[in-house]
């Protein structure tokens with residue numbers, strides 16, 4: 065009887081623990097609200113033309129270098145007009161045809177003037193530094209209007225979503241073009257799939273350092289802790305976020321493939 069009671073006690077404790085674990089699985093659990101990164105006003109914008117060894121993946125003309133992320137046989141369905149790429153939310157995420165391991169990326173983005181909404185519902189998009197599957201699978205560098213827009217700091221513009229707030233808030237206001245310059249070091253995995261070395265990222269926003277060789281804990285997750293799953297060279301993906309605010313735009317996107325240097 066004594067052992068049976070102990071067993072029942074252990075079993076009910078285990079059930080209580082797993083119920084607690086389930087109860088903890090909420091998006092809010094991985095939101096961080098403080099400290100709020102200080103505001104740094106970036107210097108005047110300077111056009112950064114691609115260097116000689118860059119692979120230009122968007123030059124303002126077409127989406128020949130891109131496909132639909134959820135169906136890679138399908139062309140990318142976003143809008144190209146006047147040299148600018150604008151998100152078409154119902155067409156879903158788009159990703160590069162090419163795959164990369166370590167690279168340098170330059171990308172410019174603009175929140176439309178007169179953007180509406182608040183928090184995560186105000187100009188939300190994202191750059192997945194490696195797309196590891198359909199939907200939002202991968203490692204997201206957040207794009208959002210964070211000029212004046214309160215949200216959790218590890219979800220504001222320039223965050224590695226739900227892992228690292230930007231070091232400072234270097235956002236320009238809606239209606240102005242902004243840039244990300246990224247140095248991405250992909251994670252490495254052993255043949256059996258075990259993590260050998262984590263991903264690392266450095267990001268400048270509008271010429272200001274906002275992520276400094278940050279070591280990622282794994283792939284971006286909306287709920288729960290990030291974790292790694294083995295993958296090889298991966299496309300770069302742009303997010304069509306479902307928030308109802310006006311779609312944002314991109315231009316001048318180029319990559320320097322560091323494997324080739």
Ligand code: MG
Pocket residue numbers: 188189190204206207303305
């Ligand atoms: Mg996003």
